[in-house]
Amino acid sequence: MTNFSARCGVRSTRSWRRPGLFLACLGLVLSALSAQAQVKILVNPGDQGEQSRGVTMTTWRNVVEQVLRKERFNDSSMAGLADMTSDLSATRARIPDVVVGPAHLIGSALRYGYTPVAQLDARSQAVLVVPITSPITNFQQAAGKRLGLPMQDSLVTYLLRGETVAANTTIKRHFRDLYETRYQDALLVCLQIGRCDVVGVEKATYEKWIAAGGQVKMIMESREVPGLSLAIKDGSKISVDAFRSDLAEAVATGTKPVRATPQDFTYVSTLGYFTPRALAGAKVVDAKTVAAMLSAHTARYIDTRNDAEFNEGHVPGSVLVPYVEKSAKDPDFAPDADQFNVAQLGPDHDAVLVFGCNGPECWKSHKASIAALKAGYKNVNWFRGGLPEWRAAGLAVDANVK
16 A cells, blocks of 8 residues: 555555545556556567577567566567568667667667667677688679678678778679578588689688688678677666666676677668668758648658558658568669559659658668659659658657557
8 A cells, every 4th residue: 555655645544535536546556557658679689590599589588578577667578570671670660669689780779769788799790701712812802703691681791781882882783693591601502512702701600610620711801890789769768777787687697798888889880871862863852851841732751661660650741652672772772672652652743752761771762762763753852861860850750559
Protein backbone atom coordinates (compact mmCIF):
# COMPACT_ATOMS: atom_id res chain seq x y z
CA MET A 1 0.00 0.00 0.00
CA THR A 2 2.92 2.33 0.70
CA ASN A 3 4.11 2.42 -2.94
CA PHE A 4 0.53 2.74 -4.13
CA SER A 5 -0.05 5.68 -1.76
CA ALA A 6 3.22 7.35 -2.78
CA ARG A 7 2.30 7.21 -6.46
CA CYS A 8 -0.92 9.10 -5.65
CA GLY A 9 0.64 11.53 -3.19
CA VAL A 10 -1.51 10.25 -0.29
CA ARG A 11 0.21 10.44 3.08
CA SER A 12 -2.39 8.77 5.35
CA THR A 13 -3.90 5.30 4.90
CA ARG A 14 -7.16 6.65 6.42
CA SER A 15 -7.67 8.52 3.14
CA TRP A 16 -8.42 5.19 1.45
CA ARG A 17 -11.77 5.04 3.30
CA ARG A 18 -12.99 7.44 0.60
CA PRO A 19 -13.97 5.16 -2.35
CA GLY A 20 -13.86 7.99 -4.85
CA LEU A 21 -10.26 8.82 -4.03
CA PHE A 22 -9.25 5.18 -4.20
CA LEU A 23 -10.81 4.65 -7.64
CA ALA A 24 -9.33 7.88 -8.98
CA CYS A 25 -5.87 6.92 -7.76
CA LEU A 26 -6.19 3.39 -9.15
CA GLY A 27 -6.98 4.87 -12.54
CA LEU A 28 -3.87 7.08 -12.39
CA VAL A 29 -1.62 4.17 -11.50
CA LEU A 30 -3.01 1.89 -14.22
CA SER A 31 -2.64 4.69 -16.77
CA ALA A 32 0.98 5.21 -15.76
CA LEU A 33 1.71 1.51 -16.08
CA SER A 34 0.03 1.21 -19.48
CA ALA A 35 1.87 4.31 -20.70
CA GLN A 36 5.19 2.49 -20.30
CA ALA A 37 5.51 1.34 -23.89
CA GLN A 38 6.98 -1.99 -24.83
CA VAL A 39 10.75 -1.77 -25.28
CA LYS A 40 11.75 -2.86 -28.79
CA ILE A 41 15.10 -4.62 -29.05
CA LEU A 42 17.01 -5.07 -32.30
CA VAL A 43 19.96 -7.48 -32.37
CA ASN A 44 21.93 -7.98 -35.58
CA PRO A 45 25.07 -10.12 -35.13
CA GLY A 46 26.61 -9.03 -38.42
CA ASP A 47 28.91 -11.17 -40.57
CA GLN A 48 29.08 -14.45 -38.74
CA GLY A 49 28.39 -18.08 -39.58
CA GLU A 50 24.80 -19.25 -39.19
CA GLN A 51 25.45 -21.04 -35.90
CA SER A 52 27.46 -18.16 -34.43
CA ARG A 53 24.81 -15.72 -35.67
CA GLY A 54 22.07 -17.51 -33.74
CA VAL A 55 24.14 -17.86 -30.57
CA THR A 56 25.23 -14.21 -30.64
CA MET A 57 21.69 -12.98 -31.22
CA THR A 58 20.25 -15.07 -28.39
CA THR A 59 23.07 -14.21 -25.99
CA TRP A 60 22.82 -10.45 -26.42
CA ARG A 61 19.04 -10.42 -26.45
CA ASN A 62 19.06 -12.24 -23.10
CA VAL A 63 21.66 -9.85 -21.67
CA VAL A 64 19.71 -6.78 -22.81
CA GLU A 65 16.45 -8.15 -21.40
CA GLN A 66 18.20 -8.90 -18.09
CA VAL A 67 19.42 -5.31 -17.84
CA LEU A 68 16.01 -3.95 -18.79
CA ARG A 69 14.33 -6.03 -16.07
CA LYS A 70 16.78 -4.64 -13.53
CA GLU A 71 15.78 -1.18 -14.70
CA ARG A 72 12.12 -2.25 -14.29
CA PHE A 73 11.31 -2.42 -17.99
CA ASN A 74 9.53 -5.75 -17.94
CA ASP A 75 7.88 -5.72 -21.37
CA SER A 76 10.19 -6.10 -24.37
CA SER A 77 10.10 -7.58 -27.85
CA MET A 78 12.54 -8.50 -30.57
CA ALA A 79 12.51 -6.04 -33.49
CA GLY A 80 14.60 -7.31 -36.36
CA LEU A 81 16.05 -10.71 -37.18
CA ALA A 82 19.39 -10.29 -38.99
CA ASP A 83 18.51 -8.63 -42.27
CA MET A 84 20.86 -5.66 -42.37
CA THR A 85 18.91 -3.77 -45.03
CA SER A 86 15.72 -3.89 -42.96
CA ASP A 87 17.54 -3.15 -39.71
CA LEU A 88 19.29 -0.09 -41.16
CA SER A 89 15.89 1.19 -42.31
CA ALA A 90 14.37 0.49 -38.88
CA THR A 91 16.98 2.58 -37.06
CA ARG A 92 16.64 5.44 -39.53
CA ALA A 93 12.91 5.41 -38.75
CA ARG A 94 13.72 5.23 -34.98
CA ILE A 95 11.64 2.09 -34.46
CA PRO A 96 13.80 0.06 -32.00
CA ASP A 97 14.62 1.42 -28.53
CA VAL A 98 17.77 -0.66 -28.03
CA VAL A 99 20.06 -1.62 -30.92
CA VAL A 100 22.88 -4.19 -30.89
CA GLY A 101 24.82 -4.50 -34.12
CA PRO A 102 28.01 -3.95 -36.11
CA ALA A 103 29.61 -0.52 -36.51
CA HIS A 104 27.80 0.62 -39.65
CA LEU A 105 24.38 -0.15 -38.11
CA ILE A 106 25.25 1.76 -34.93
CA GLY A 107 26.95 4.55 -36.88
CA SER A 108 23.82 5.01 -38.96
CA ALA A 109 21.60 4.93 -35.86
CA LEU A 110 23.65 7.71 -34.23
CA ARG A 111 22.77 10.09 -37.05
CA TYR A 112 19.07 9.45 -36.51
CA GLY A 113 18.78 9.91 -32.76
CA TYR A 114 20.61 7.19 -30.81
CA THR A 115 23.37 7.30 -28.20
CA PRO A 116 26.16 4.69 -28.10
CA VAL A 117 26.42 2.83 -24.80
CA ALA A 118 29.09 0.17 -25.18
CA GLN A 119 31.29 -1.75 -27.57
CA LEU A 120 30.73 -5.45 -27.00
CA ASP A 121 33.30 -7.06 -29.29
CA ALA A 122 36.83 -6.60 -30.62
CA ARG A 123 37.31 -3.85 -33.23
CA SER A 124 36.78 -4.67 -36.93
CA GLN A 125 38.63 -3.84 -40.13
CA ALA A 126 38.00 -4.65 -43.81
CA VAL A 127 40.83 -5.80 -46.09
CA LEU A 128 41.33 -6.72 -49.74
CA VAL A 129 43.11 -10.05 -50.24
CA VAL A 130 44.67 -11.77 -53.26
CA PRO A 131 46.54 -15.09 -53.78
CA ILE A 132 50.14 -14.87 -52.61
CA THR A 133 51.33 -15.45 -56.20
CA SER A 134 49.23 -12.58 -57.59
CA PRO A 135 51.11 -9.64 -59.19
CA ILE A 136 48.46 -7.27 -57.70
CA THR A 137 49.93 -5.23 -54.85
CA ASN A 138 47.45 -2.35 -54.39
CA PHE A 139 43.91 -1.16 -55.08
CA GLN A 140 44.78 0.61 -58.32
CA GLN A 141 46.30 -2.55 -59.79
CA ALA A 142 43.07 -4.42 -59.02
CA ALA A 143 41.21 -2.38 -61.66
CA GLY A 144 39.46 -4.60 -64.18
CA LYS A 145 39.80 -7.70 -61.98
CA ARG A 146 37.12 -10.03 -60.58
CA LEU A 147 36.07 -9.11 -57.03
CA GLY A 148 34.47 -11.29 -54.36
CA LEU A 149 32.55 -9.70 -51.46
CA PRO A 150 30.06 -10.57 -48.72
CA MET A 151 26.49 -9.40 -49.36
CA GLN A 152 25.96 -5.67 -49.98
CA ASP A 153 24.95 -4.66 -46.45
CA SER A 154 27.83 -6.51 -44.78
CA LEU A 155 30.19 -4.35 -42.72
CA VAL A 156 33.08 -5.43 -44.98
CA THR A 157 31.23 -4.42 -48.14
CA TYR A 158 30.07 -1.19 -46.49
CA LEU A 159 33.63 -0.19 -45.61
CA LEU A 160 35.17 -1.22 -48.93
CA ARG A 161 32.44 0.48 -50.93
CA GLY A 162 33.06 3.66 -48.95
CA GLU A 163 36.80 3.48 -49.57
CA THR A 164 36.12 2.88 -53.27
CA VAL A 165 33.87 5.94 -53.48
CA ALA A 166 36.56 7.91 -51.64
CA ALA A 167 38.91 6.86 -54.45
CA ASN A 168 36.49 8.57 -56.88
CA THR A 169 35.13 5.40 -58.43
CA THR A 170 32.57 2.65 -57.74
CA ILE A 171 32.77 -1.10 -57.30
CA LYS A 172 31.07 -1.62 -60.66
CA ARG A 173 33.41 0.73 -62.51
CA HIS A 174 36.64 -0.41 -60.90
CA PHE A 175 36.13 -4.16 -61.12
CA ARG A 176 35.21 -6.31 -64.10
CA ASP A 177 32.92 -8.70 -62.23
CA LEU A 178 31.40 -9.01 -58.75
CA TYR A 179 30.79 -12.30 -56.93
CA GLU A 180 28.73 -12.08 -53.72
CA THR A 181 28.32 -14.69 -50.99
CA ARG A 182 26.79 -14.75 -47.53
CA TYR A 183 29.80 -16.32 -45.80
CA GLN A 184 33.29 -14.82 -45.83
CA ASP A 185 35.08 -18.19 -45.69
CA ALA A 186 33.55 -19.03 -49.09
CA LEU A 187 35.66 -16.23 -50.55
CA LEU A 188 38.88 -18.16 -49.85
CA VAL A 189 37.53 -20.94 -52.06
CA CYS A 190 36.68 -18.31 -54.69
CA LEU A 191 40.38 -17.35 -54.75
CA GLN A 192 41.58 -20.94 -54.73
CA ILE A 193 39.50 -22.05 -57.71
CA GLY A 194 40.32 -18.91 -59.70
CA ARG A 195 36.75 -17.56 -59.71
CA CYS A 196 37.94 -14.37 -57.95
CA ASP A 197 41.14 -12.35 -58.42
CA VAL A 198 40.65 -10.33 -55.22
CA VAL A 199 38.24 -10.62 -52.28
CA GLY A 200 37.15 -8.43 -49.38
CA VAL A 201 36.88 -9.87 -45.86
CA GLU A 202 37.32 -8.85 -42.24
CA LYS A 203 40.93 -8.67 -41.14
CA ALA A 204 40.21 -11.28 -38.47
CA THR A 205 39.06 -13.68 -41.22
CA TYR A 206 42.23 -13.00 -43.24
CA GLU A 207 44.39 -13.63 -40.17
CA LYS A 208 42.55 -16.89 -39.57
CA TRP A 209 43.33 -17.96 -43.15
CA ILE A 210 47.02 -17.10 -42.66
CA ALA A 211 47.16 -19.03 -39.37
CA ALA A 212 45.71 -22.07 -41.15
CA GLY A 213 48.38 -21.89 -43.87
CA GLY A 214 46.37 -19.98 -46.46
CA GLN A 215 48.47 -18.79 -49.41
CA VAL A 216 47.12 -15.25 -49.52
CA LYS A 217 48.32 -11.67 -49.00
CA MET A 218 46.67 -8.35 -48.12
CA ILE A 219 46.77 -5.44 -50.60
CA MET A 220 44.55 -2.85 -48.87
CA GLU A 221 42.93 -2.26 -45.49
CA SER A 222 40.34 0.14 -44.13
CA ARG A 223 40.67 1.95 -40.84
CA GLU A 224 39.51 0.16 -37.69
CA VAL A 225 35.91 0.54 -36.55
CA PRO A 226 34.14 -0.60 -33.36
CA GLY A 227 33.04 -4.22 -33.16
CA LEU A 228 29.53 -5.30 -32.20
CA SER A 229 28.11 -2.38 -30.18
CA LEU A 230 24.98 -1.22 -28.39
CA ALA A 231 23.02 2.05 -28.63
CA ILE A 232 19.84 3.44 -27.05
CA LYS A 233 17.26 5.67 -28.74
CA ASP A 234 17.34 9.27 -27.54
CA GLY A 235 14.23 10.37 -25.68
CA SER A 236 13.46 6.94 -24.27
CA LYS A 237 13.10 6.47 -20.52
CA ILE A 238 16.13 4.18 -20.42
CA SER A 239 19.09 5.77 -18.62
CA VAL A 240 22.26 5.46 -20.68
CA ASP A 241 24.54 5.59 -17.62
CA ALA A 242 22.48 3.08 -15.64
CA PHE A 243 22.23 0.76 -18.63
CA ARG A 244 26.00 0.95 -19.21
CA SER A 245 26.71 0.10 -15.55
CA ASP A 246 24.18 -2.74 -15.38
CA LEU A 247 25.41 -4.12 -18.71
CA ALA A 248 28.95 -4.50 -17.37
CA GLU A 249 27.60 -6.46 -14.41
CA ALA A 250 25.35 -8.65 -16.58
CA VAL A 251 28.22 -9.87 -18.78
CA ALA A 252 29.82 -12.48 -16.53
CA THR A 253 32.14 -14.03 -19.12
CA GLY A 254 33.70 -13.27 -22.49
CA THR A 255 34.53 -9.82 -23.79
CA LYS A 256 33.62 -7.16 -21.27
CA PRO A 257 31.73 -4.17 -22.66
CA VAL A 258 33.87 -1.10 -23.32
CA ARG A 259 32.39 2.40 -23.13
CA ALA A 260 31.47 3.70 -26.61
CA THR A 261 31.26 7.35 -27.70
CA PRO A 262 29.94 9.01 -30.87
CA GLN A 263 33.52 9.80 -31.92
CA ASP A 264 34.23 6.05 -32.16
CA PHE A 265 31.82 5.90 -35.12
CA THR A 266 32.88 9.05 -36.99
CA TYR A 267 34.79 7.18 -39.69
CA VAL A 268 32.17 4.55 -40.44
CA SER A 269 29.40 7.16 -40.31
CA THR A 270 31.18 9.32 -42.88
CA LEU A 271 31.41 6.34 -45.24
CA GLY A 272 27.65 5.89 -44.90
CA TYR A 273 26.81 8.97 -46.98
CA PHE A 274 26.69 7.16 -50.29
CA THR A 275 23.99 8.97 -52.25
CA PRO A 276 25.30 11.59 -54.68
CA ARG A 277 24.79 15.24 -53.81
CA ALA A 278 23.23 16.00 -57.20
CA LEU A 279 20.87 14.26 -59.60
CA ALA A 280 20.79 15.12 -63.29
CA GLY A 281 17.33 16.21 -64.41
CA ALA A 282 16.05 16.72 -60.85
CA LYS A 283 16.27 19.52 -58.31
CA VAL A 284 17.76 18.70 -54.90
CA VAL A 285 15.65 20.45 -52.23
CA ASP A 286 15.93 21.01 -48.48
CA ALA A 287 13.34 20.80 -45.70
CA LYS A 288 12.50 24.52 -45.79
CA THR A 289 11.83 24.39 -49.53
CA VAL A 290 9.72 21.24 -49.24
CA ALA A 291 7.66 22.73 -46.41
CA ALA A 292 6.95 25.84 -48.49
CA MET A 293 5.93 23.77 -51.51
CA LEU A 294 3.55 21.63 -49.47
CA SER A 295 2.11 24.63 -47.64
CA ALA A 296 1.35 26.29 -50.99
CA HIS A 297 -0.20 23.02 -52.26
CA THR A 298 2.04 23.12 -55.32
CA ALA A 299 3.64 19.70 -54.87
CA ARG A 300 2.96 16.09 -53.86
CA TYR A 301 5.32 14.41 -51.40
CA ILE A 302 6.09 10.81 -52.37
CA ASP A 303 7.36 8.70 -49.46
CA THR A 304 9.34 5.77 -50.89
CA ARG A 305 9.86 3.81 -47.65
CA ASN A 306 7.91 0.76 -46.43
CA ASP A 307 4.62 0.56 -44.50
CA ALA A 308 6.21 0.16 -41.04
CA GLU A 309 8.48 3.18 -41.50
CA PHE A 310 5.63 5.28 -42.89
CA ASN A 311 3.31 4.37 -40.00
CA GLU A 312 6.01 5.24 -37.46
CA GLY A 313 6.26 8.79 -38.79
CA HIS A 314 5.93 10.70 -42.08
CA VAL A 315 5.66 14.16 -43.59
CA PRO A 316 2.02 15.33 -43.22
CA GLY A 317 0.06 14.83 -46.42
CA SER A 318 2.65 12.55 -47.99
CA VAL A 319 1.69 9.63 -50.22
CA LEU A 320 3.27 6.23 -49.68
CA VAL A 321 4.65 4.68 -52.88
CA PRO A 322 7.18 2.08 -51.65
CA TYR A 323 10.39 1.53 -53.57
CA VAL A 324 11.27 -2.15 -53.14
CA GLU A 325 15.05 -2.13 -53.35
CA LYS A 326 17.13 -5.15 -54.38
CA SER A 327 19.81 -3.45 -56.47
CA ALA A 328 23.16 -2.23 -55.16
CA LYS A 329 23.34 1.06 -53.30
CA ASP A 330 25.60 2.89 -55.74
CA PRO A 331 25.29 5.13 -58.82
CA ASP A 332 25.53 2.11 -61.13
CA PHE A 333 22.50 0.32 -59.63
CA ALA A 334 20.38 -1.98 -61.84
CA PRO A 335 16.78 -0.66 -61.75
CA ASP A 336 15.40 -3.87 -63.26
CA ALA A 337 16.20 -5.62 -59.97
CA ASP A 338 13.89 -3.24 -58.07
CA GLN A 339 10.13 -2.67 -57.93
CA PHE A 340 8.49 0.75 -58.09
CA ASN A 341 4.99 1.45 -59.40
CA VAL A 342 5.40 4.72 -61.30
CA ALA A 343 1.69 4.57 -62.24
CA GLN A 344 0.90 5.58 -58.65
CA LEU A 345 2.56 8.93 -59.31
CA GLY A 346 -0.44 9.96 -61.37
CA PRO A 347 -1.09 10.71 -65.05
CA ASP A 348 0.04 14.35 -65.00
CA HIS A 349 3.69 14.36 -66.07
CA ASP A 350 3.87 18.10 -65.36
CA ALA A 351 2.97 17.62 -61.69
CA VAL A 352 5.51 18.77 -59.12
CA LEU A 353 6.74 15.70 -57.23
CA VAL A 354 8.99 15.54 -54.16
CA PHE A 355 10.65 12.19 -53.38
CA GLY A 356 11.95 11.44 -49.90
CA CYS A 357 12.96 8.57 -47.63
CA ASN A 358 15.28 8.20 -44.63
CA GLY A 359 18.12 10.62 -45.21
CA PRO A 360 21.33 10.93 -47.25
CA GLU A 361 22.26 7.24 -47.04
CA CYS A 362 18.82 6.00 -48.08
CA TRP A 363 18.86 5.29 -51.81
CA LYS A 364 15.14 4.66 -52.31
CA SER A 365 14.13 8.26 -53.02
CA HIS A 366 17.17 8.73 -55.27
CA LYS A 367 16.25 5.67 -57.34
CA ALA A 368 12.55 6.58 -57.38
CA SER A 369 13.44 10.06 -58.67
CA ILE A 370 15.39 8.47 -61.52
CA ALA A 371 12.46 6.15 -62.28
CA ALA A 372 10.12 9.16 -62.43
CA LEU A 373 12.46 11.02 -64.78
CA LYS A 374 12.70 8.01 -67.07
CA ALA A 375 8.89 7.73 -67.05
CA GLY A 376 8.64 11.30 -68.37
CA TYR A 377 7.84 13.34 -65.24
CA LYS A 378 9.28 16.81 -65.75
CA ASN A 379 9.22 18.39 -62.28
CA VAL A 380 11.10 15.97 -60.06
CA ASN A 381 12.45 17.19 -56.72
CA TRP A 382 14.73 14.98 -54.64
CA PHE A 383 14.58 15.62 -50.89
CA ARG A 384 17.93 14.01 -50.09
CA GLY A 385 17.71 14.75 -46.35
CA GLY A 386 14.30 13.07 -46.10
CA LEU A 387 12.41 12.60 -42.86
CA PRO A 388 15.48 12.98 -40.57
CA GLU A 389 16.15 16.47 -41.98
CA TRP A 390 12.44 17.27 -41.73
CA ARG A 391 12.45 16.30 -38.02
CA ALA A 392 15.69 18.21 -37.38
CA ALA A 393 14.05 21.35 -38.83
CA GLY A 394 11.36 21.10 -36.13
CA LEU A 395 8.57 20.42 -38.61
CA ALA A 396 5.45 18.42 -37.71
CA VAL A 397 5.41 14.67 -38.27
CA ASP A 398 2.30 12.50 -38.59
CA ALA A 399 2.10 8.87 -37.47
CA ASN A 400 -0.44 6.11 -38.04
CA VAL A 401 -0.93 4.91 -34.48
CA LYS A 402 -2.84 1.63 -34.22
